[in-house]
Amino acid sequence: MTKTKPARYGMAIDLDRCTGCGACMVACAVENNVPPARPEATPRTGITWMRVYQISNGAESPDTRAAFIPILCQQCGHETPCAAVCPQEAVEVDPATGIVDQMPQRCLGCRYCMTACPYHARYFNWWDPRWPAGMEKTLNPDVATRMRGVVEKCNFCHGRLHAARTRAAAEGRSELRPGEYVPACVEACPARAIVFGDLNDPESELARLARDGHSFRILERLGTEPKIYYRTERAWVREAAHA
């Protein structure tokens, strides 16, 4: 069997391009079988693996400016806070991809990982998942639905990774080609604000963007080595994000 090179998948999000349209959030929910929010759900009890925050420069009109910061699991690579605290190894960092995986089938629902996550990018199923009649036909067969009482989060569309690997294996390849596997949010963004790739590949566009002087990682000083890079040339946005 051919040994494959380990990847370190990551993302770069251009905040100057993001319009806050929310297409990434919708694509993410559809791709990953996230159920529609219950009528009694609040912004703090809904499930949004990707969540777009709106920030403002705080100035009076006409100088008011807004920016949008999509926050998803930052796939921390060092002392991954959620993986370190989970009491039953329901969270693990895949050494082959660098993706932080969540196993809802093993999750106790203690929510310690949610407390540990600095990005608040983990979501608890407060209700049983339910789809309106007929909508269950739109479910993605590559992704298992989750039950009430377990935690879930962004996994860079793991179903797509599996599908890409299966296709590659069918063609006799052990490595994925660049661009062969991209998460749904990347595909859906109409402004092409999200770039996905392998940080271990120095030639990739992602690696180039990560090295860009205008790129930064949120809460980098916590030392968790997140793999999501944000880029902006606006000073006030960098300041608001403590870049």
Added chain:
Amino acid sequence: MPEVETKLMPRGVRRCASRQFLLWILPWCVLLAFGLYGAGLCLVKGLNQTNMDNRFAFGLWIFLDLTVIALGAGAFFTGFLLYILKKSELKAVINSAVVIGFVCYSGAVAALLVDVGQPLRFWFTFWHPNVHSMLTEVTFCITCYLTVLAIEYVPIILKNRKLRQVPSFLVFEFELHKLMPVLAGVGTFLSFFHQGSLGGLYGVLRGRPFAFREGFAIWPSTFFLFILSAAAAGPAFILLTTWLVSKISRQQLVRPEVMRLLGRISGILLLPYILLKTIDTLVWMNSTAPAHGFAAHEFYARKPFGVWILFAEIVVCGLAPALILLRRRMRESAGWLVFASALVCAGITLNRFVMTVQTLALPTLPFDPFLSYLPSWQEVATFLAVIAYGVLTYSLSFRYLTLFPQEKDLSC
């Protein structure tokens, strides 16, 4: 009082009439039933019955768990002092301490089972343990220690006047009693670890700079602070409950020197705890938090969590009771003893509140708002059910078992 009930009570002690006792336990039974209903709703319908959310993922119940486990530490520490360090005066309160410990730990475990999203998967932690998680250590140690407490509780039950008439029970109780020093040792070992791990639960949270602490090897400083604070609070809580039971039952239960000894032990442990807590806070303010990009004063800029909370915890509920309890003259006064013990227990409760609730209320993302959380009635009801369960178990134990061996002599 019906003769059948009198025969169940310890000899030579006075207890209130059956009717009066029923009137005492009735409201607690109602509260327990109400709480069980609330907890049942959470188990059947899910945690959507609570006001916790994705941001306030821990709430009232975790605060309850941390607090009662700290207050219940009197069981292990009194056992350690009595059986290992041979402080024989504490024999006067050891049975009461065991019952308090059992009630606190079993109540906490019950609340935890309601608190998790998938209670039927509780055994997963034993099957797939993550040895790096503080919660794994807490789960293992609490489960083992609750078993130890249950074994320690059995001989107290078997000493009941009626049960003693069964010869095999008497033999079993005698044999169990010989095990007590071993159980005390095991209990102390387990307690040191889980009390510490409860502190470590928050101390390791790199993503929560308000709670994160550097430490020694794999243990953050909160690991050691929780052990010391629980050891200090345990005797104070035993003192407080003994005084309270004495007032309610109108009986003298222990000699004053036992109360003074409990107070002194609490004071001796509290002073180094406060000293270390102060050093830890200063290190965190000047080194740990700034190294992670946070100015400590920002954490206290959001109302109602101002600097007052730190002052209340360290000075009012820490230094002040420590100084009271360490002064012989003040310990001579029952009023000061009880007042200082109440302050110690309040301080530990406040510390656990700060660690659980304030930590989650403060945002980590720079553009995130400060959050508030108010528990739902189901959460409050479950909380009250644990309290009611504790009061009922203790009341029944006090009425039918010998919790204070000196009581008989003192009532003569």
